[in-house]
Amino acid sequence: MDDVDLLVHGDFLYPVSDGMPIVAGGEVAIADTRILYAGPRKPDGSWRAGRVVGGAGKAILPGFVNAHCHTASLIFRSQTDDHAARSALFDVAFRMEKDVSDEEWALLAELGCADMLRAGVTAINDIWYAPHRLAETVERCGLRAQIANKVFDVRLEALRDGDYAHDAARGERRLRDGVDFVARWHGAAAGRITGRIGAHATDTCAPELHRAARVEATRLGVGLHIHAAQSLGETEQIRAAHGCGPLEYLRDLGVLGPDVVLAHLTYATDADLDAVRETGARYAHCPTIYPRRGRYPRLEDILARDIVAGFGTDWMMNDPFEGMRNAMNAMRLRLGDPSALDCARALWMHTMGAARVIGLDAEIGSLEPGKKADLILVDIDRPHLQPYYGAYAALVYYARASEVVTSVIDGQIVLEDGRPTRLDEPAARAAVAGRTPDWRRRLEMLGSRAVFGPGCACCL
Ligand SMILES: [Zn+2]
Incomplete structure (x- = not known):
């Protein structure tokens, strides 16, 4: 015995x-x-x-592994769901985010962690604001997490006007905060918490900032986490500025490698996907957000290239079961083939596949x-x-x-x-409810359509 x-x-x-x-x-x-x-x-x-x-x-x-998410992003629930990716980011999220305090992100992260646990998610790979505050909650509630600070050097709120002015000082400051986060938290909570360097997106960091993030990630022995080919605005900006696709661009900068998690690849070309394959970079596919935005990434072409791929939930919605079904449905509709992406494969991609994406497949993802x-x-x-x-x-x-x-x-x-068992969920819900009127007011000031509903004269 x-x-x-x-x-x-x-x-x-x-x-x-x-x-x-x-x-x-x-x-x-x-x-x-x-x-x-x-x-x-x-x-x-x-x-x-x-x-x-x-x-x-x-x-x-x-437990489900969430290869790409923003745990505190629930502040945007119901505010961008009828938007294209570009509008969701440029018109609503980016303009709201800058005025949300670390204190607010902390209480959103608390409820977000409860949501993840209830959904059966046991490991997250998160890139967002106030990473220290998320880490404190993760340490307490028992989740496993890779966490990165959101590093960028543009004024996110100005992107909707086509203003891509890169501010090196802002980028350095945010990268330094990301490095400090890794120094403090990598390996914390008996190894449950690890750090990454989060270069927010291909277009929101200047080439020098992408290279600097790569240098720091290598020096610290952690990976990178990047949004890539997520929106039309991003891909058009990279093509206009650099004459190639976003993934070709990152490859040519020397940024990509097996320790890089790339989220989305929604607008990736064949040349972009070849760049991912050549470098061994890994792919976080978030099946619930793509149908909402009206464009589904070419998962079949990504899998055909043997790119390591797994599922994430991205923002606002954290039900892995819904995600697996969305992926299967979308692939079958895309390809007109009811055998596309079977259910065993879908489960694998939200467990072992996602664990491979974030480099933890030797430790988690299967029961062995x-x-x-x-x-x-x-x-x-x-x-x-x-x-x-x-x-x-x-x-x-x-x-x-x-x-x-x-x-x-x-x-x-x-x-x-x-x-x-380790979070006071009623208190977290009450805290979020208490702030909701203020957030509604701030969203109204941005003209966010879902405050009133589609069709309102104030709509964007
Ligand atoms: Zn994301």
């Missing part, structure tokens, strides 16, 4: 491991922070467990002995999931984030009965 700290039981175990299919009647044994065993349930008495969770009516799967114990329990004892036959399709096509009832990260229970 072996001693373990935590024993997790489920009717079905989805290891998402190459060597192991779905297991009916599975268990995961956890010692300290790591998985000791994952497989068919052993006879009673095989383990002496500190605690047992799960059981009948539960499915066990790896030796890996970190990051897993979730899904309540499959719900009417809309019956009869539950146990296939990937049973979970990926039919389950929702609201069925995630337990989350274990680093061997610790951080979500129980569907509620974060």
Whole structure:
């Protein structure tokens, strides 16, 4: 009989491991922070467990890995959803962001972390403002996170007027803040928190700032996190200024490599995708935002090039189940092929695939002995999931984030009965609700259409 700290039981175990299919009647044994065993349930008495969770009516799967997100971005919920990417960024987000304080980002991050945990996300790769404040919440709530400060040197609010004046001092200051963040937080919370250098986007940093960010990331031994080919405004700006696509541009600057996470690639050309493949840079694909913006990235061409790719949630919406289904639906509609992107592959891309994207696939992304114990329990004892036959399709096509009832990260229970165990979620909700009238007023001053609804005379 072996001693373990935590024993997790489920009717079905989805290891998402190459060597192991779905297991009916599975268990995961956890010692300290790591998985000791994952497989068919052993006879009673095989383990002496500190605690047992799960059981009948539960499915066990790896926690979702979120390869690209902005945890505190929920301030923009319902404010950009009818916009093209360019307008969402240039007209609303970029003009609002500059006046949001670190204190406000901190309380938004608190609620955002609760949202991530409830959605079954166990690891995030975040680039945003006030990274220290997000890190403090992550440390407390038990999430695993890679975090980067948002580095840029333009006046984001001026981009809508075509003003791309680069201010070197602003860029240096924001990069220095990013470096300080990594120095303080990389490896913190017993390794749950790691840092990245976040060069916001191809067009919002001057070439010198992109190179400087690359130098700092290499010196610190961390990766880069960059938005690339996200909007038409960005790609047109890069082509006008540099005569090539955004990814060709980053490659020619010497910025790209296997430690670079590229978000979006929505407007990437063949030459751009070849640049990504040549350099080994990795791709975070965020399936829920693209249909909303009316343009879906060429995921089939990206996968055909063997570019390492996984899913993220980007901003405002954090349901991985919705994301997997959006990806499958979009690919099938795009290609007219119902076999495009099957559900096992979709689950892989939000777990192992996303873990590869952020360079943590040796530690997380699947349930295998030796890996970190990051897993979730899904309540499959719900009417809309019956009869539950146990296939990937049973979970990926039919389950929702609201069925995630337990989350274990680093061997610790951080979500129980569907509620974060280490966050005061009611207080976080109340804090956000208390600020909402002020945010509404500020958004109204920007003319944000969704404050009143489409069709309003004040609309952008
Ligand atoms: Zn993003």
